[in-house]
Amino acid sequence: MTKTRLCRLCGQPLELRGSRTARLTLCDDCRARILSRYTYRIEHHITGKETCCLVCGKPIPKGYNGYTTCSRACRTLLNSVTANYRKDRAANRLRQDKQDHPETYLPPKRVLSPLGRAEQEAREHGITYGLYMALKGGMAHDL
Ligand SMILES: [Zn+2]
Ligand SMILES: [Zn+2]
Known part of the structure; x- marks a missing residue:
């Protein structure tokens, strides 16, 4: 019933x-x-x-x-x-907010390790990583 x-x-x-x-x-x-x-x-x-x-x-x-x-x-x-x-x-407000301020919601930038940075710098200079480190080391000795 x-x-x-x-x-x-x-x-x-x-x-x-x-x-x-x-x-x-x-x-x-x-x-x-x-x-x-x-x-x-x-x-x-x-x-x-x-x-x-x-x-x-x-x-x-x-x-x-x-x-x-x-x-x-x-x-x-x-x-x-x-x-x-x-x-x-x-939910809509959050979506709108993401549209207006996308930078607030970007995942944090991946921080390169010192090794990764050196490799990247070497590439930017158009030389191999080994050579780059050798040059860098050499310069350090001269100082
Ligand atoms: Zn009613
Ligand atoms: Zn009432």
Whole structure:
């Protein structure tokens, strides 16, 4: 026997799928509405206090320490509804940041060992490594 659940906000019967997390206590319509109000704030860089709860639409009580919701329950619902959006947004930001500042994300340059450096210098001078070291050694003796 399956128990029918109703959307906490509008009272629509819910199709239960998967686990019973908070997000499943809201219907798709209500979730879409909450998400769109939440994303509207972000896209328009609105950081001030809302007059009405983004989740249930009731006025946020004076003195309640919340900007977008009227209660802890609504806050929990808002968090679960917006979790995926926030995750995607964080991932996009990281990708954008990599595009804007690629140097920050480059792997550290491989440091050549002293031997590797000498070989490279020798190649740049167009001589063999052995000759290069001999010349270098000779010069050191003269000093
Ligand atoms: Zn609903
Ligand atoms: Zn509320």
